[in-house]
Every structure is written in C-alpha cells, then in structure tokens.
Amino acid sequence: MNLRAIKPQHETRTRILDAAEELFMQHGFEGTSMRLLTAKAGVNLAAVNYHFGSKDALVEAVFRRRLDPMNTARLAELDKLEAAERAPQPEAIIRAFIAPGLRLMEDAKAGGRNFVRLLGRTYTEPNKALRALIGQMYAPTMQRYKAALERALPQMPSEELVWRMHFMFGTLAYTLAATDTVQLIAGCKPEDRYDARLLEERLAAFLAAGLNAPLKNVIRKAA
Amino acid sequence: MNLRAIKPQHETRTRILDAAEELFMQHGFEGTSMRLLTAKAGVNLAAVNYHFGSKDALVEAVFRRRLDPMNTARLAELDKLEAAERAPQPEAIIRAFIAPGLRLMEDAKAGGRNFVRLLGRTYTEPNKALRALIGQMYAPTMQRYKAALERALPQMPSEELVWRMHFMFGTLAYTLAATDTVQLIAGCKPEDRYDARLLEERLAAFLAAGLNAPLKNVIRKAA
DNA sequence: CTAGCATTCAAACGTTCGTTTGAATTCCAT
C-alpha cells in the first residue's frame, strides 16, 4: 500500500499551520498556548519547536503561507487590468485589490476564512516585529496599486490619495476581521456575511465613492 | 501642609489606569504583565488586585473611564444637530460621530491618544468578554445614529445602510488605531497624523461620499 | 538487512504569570 500518497510530505507542518490559523484567530497569539495548539493539531508538544524553531517563527510561517499567494494574486489582477486598458477606472483597481481577500474568505473549508479574519486583526496588533513583517510583505504590492491609482486619478494630490488609500485599507481590514459575535449595528443578515460577491459589490461601491470624493473641502480647509 | 489637596482621593487608581492605558496600547492586554504595569504606575504589585479586583476588571475600568464620556459627547453632538434642524445632512451626522474620538486623539497629555489607539485595536480583539462589553456600551449610541442616518437617507435600504455604517466604523477604528511604525503606504506627512481638524476633514469627505454612493450596482447585482 | 537520518514522544526545565497573604503603615473621624 502506498501510504505516502495519502500522507503528504510534511503533514505535521500543515496540521500545525491549520490549527494555528484557527486558534490565533480565536484567541490571539499570546492567548494561544503551545499545548492547546499542538493538541488541536494532533501532534506532539515539541513538534512546533522541531519544525518551526519557535512560536514566533510559527506565527511568521502562518502569514507567509497565505500572504505570498495573495500578493501574487493582487499583482496578477492588476496586470490583467493594465493589459486591457492603459488607465483602468478607480473602481476596477479597487476590485482587483479586494477580490483576492474576499475569495480567501469564501474558502471556509481550507481555512482561508480563518486566515482572513486573523489578518484583519493583525493590522492593529501591538506586536512590532509582526507588523514590520507584514508591512514589508505588503510594500511592493502597495506601491504598484498606489501608482495605478495615481494614473487613474491624476487630479488628486498625492498626499490626499495616500490618506484615502489608508481609509480604504482600514475598511477592508475591519470588514474582514469582523466577527459574528460583535454586532455593533444590529440588522445585517447573517447569511450575507460570507457572501463574497455581495460584499465585493458593497465594498466597491462604498470605496470607489470615497476615493472619488470631492476635493474642495479638504483643500480649502487644509490651506 | 494640606497634602490632601495635592494627592487626590484615589490617586493610586488613576495612576494605574493611566499606566494601563499606555501599556495596553503598546503591548496588548496579555502582553502587559502586572509587574510591568505596577512598576510603571509606581505602585505596589498588589495594588491592582486591591483596587480593581483582577486584571480583567482593570481592563474593563480602563474602557469605562473613557467610553462613557465619549458616548455622552456623541449623543450630545447629535442632540445639538437635531435641535437645529429636523433632518441634518449625512455629513453633519458623520462629523458628530467622529469628532469626539478625534478630540480625544488630540489630547496627548491626558492619555487620550493612548486610549483612542487602544480602542481602535480592541474592536478586532479576540477577547470575547471585552468585545461584548464594548458592544453593549456602544449599542444605544449606535441605534441613535442609525435612526438619524435613516432619516437623512430615506431612500436607502436599511440593510445597505447597516453595511455602510459598518464600513464607516471600520475606517474610523483603523485610522485611530494606526501606529507610527506601521506605514503600509509611504508618503503621509508625520505631522499630519495627529492634526485632528485635518483628519476630520479628510474622514468626513471620504465617509460622506461612501455613505452616499450610488445604489444601483448593489441593488441590481444583489437581486 | 541495516546504517543513518528524520521525526515523534514523554518528561522535565527554568521562567513568568496573576493572585493571595498577613503584617506594616497611613489615614481620618471621634
């Protein structure tokens, strides 16, 4: 019997990463103990230190596993957009940026939803090293999107664009991180919460309008 | 010498709350030990348990101290607005909502800035009890603002409004929580970061436009 | 078959955590 085909090369690593993804999302990094994590993964307590070196290194691996493909997808969407037309519309650029995250959110079985919520939380995590890691993983992608938006909105001051991208990023992060339990505003249908297509329409409409908001108030009052 | 006038009634409590506010913001709740906290506050290690009962109760007290006045301010701003005219403009309502938070951000000396950043982070904190506490502290205010926005935007479906309020909330939370160190998008002038007036103009323009975004795309595609 | 490497395992390591204790001290009304 060829059991090797059933048991992948690094099954223990994968089991740990999956368990970490879920537990970090539920309890945070410091709130998740190695004993709980390894128990959930069904591996020995020492397995994390053996395969990853330390808990911090595991945290980094959790992010690298998902963030690298997501960045690639974001850049690919932008490439496709810019190949079709020289200066894509702002809303199209926004959709290219948010789509990979939303797609990951729909993938509940493979743990993508866990990661997406974890990611949304980590943008505001007090862990400096982790924020620095994520920042450097994002930097090239952000520069590409900034340049694309500058071409799409040539009349907008660069400084204002940076702030509006900042706002966009916050909206996306918060939306992805939002939990079922916290419902500050009652009334949204729970079944809509994970409908990525519906959410993309709502986000794209909101963000495109915000990005295109009139400039006069800001410029006049800021002078 | 009347030292009692210099040393307030519960100086130890205040010193603890101030230190907690700053350290929780910097290192998170679980990342802040009682020993570090009490050392920073200049009080005995046992003082937190004596005055607050437990670390969890201290966390709750930290939020109650600032959130109660902020909610009061938010409701007062809305009262003033609705007293002046029957159905205020959406942007005016938005400004009433974000102004108290931004005012707190400018108050660096009294620790308001620490709290505001802490608050922004806590919206996505994995601590269930704390999220529930904050949710229930916010609920009445959010209902008032939701009703005001429904009057200001009578043509908008309630479900869509809830989502857009959700987006607004995310933008505000993320903006307040954003740290100096994490700069996913380079280019914003550091001195602008704490200029509440400038930030209010930028936020109000962005959020008002997003809130008023055209509905047709959403309605058509969601059908 | 077996030598050798990779992995798993139970057990223990030292450290740090939040909390408790009981005595010492400070405060304030009488």
Add this chain to the structure above:
DNA sequence: ATGGAATTCAAACGAACGTTTGAATGCTAG
C-alpha cells in the same frame, strides 16, 4: 491623641507558559 478602617508593602503561592532534552520510533537509501 487614639481606635479602627483603608491602604500599602514584601513575600510567597500554585499554575501555566515556551522550550529543551534524550531516548524511542519511523523511514529510506545503499
């Protein structure tokens, strides 16, 4: 001034933490 409550203090508690260890086991190339 003084008795009693409120507060502060140094010290210690048991529990849980991330990590290390060295032997046991699994796997694979020669």
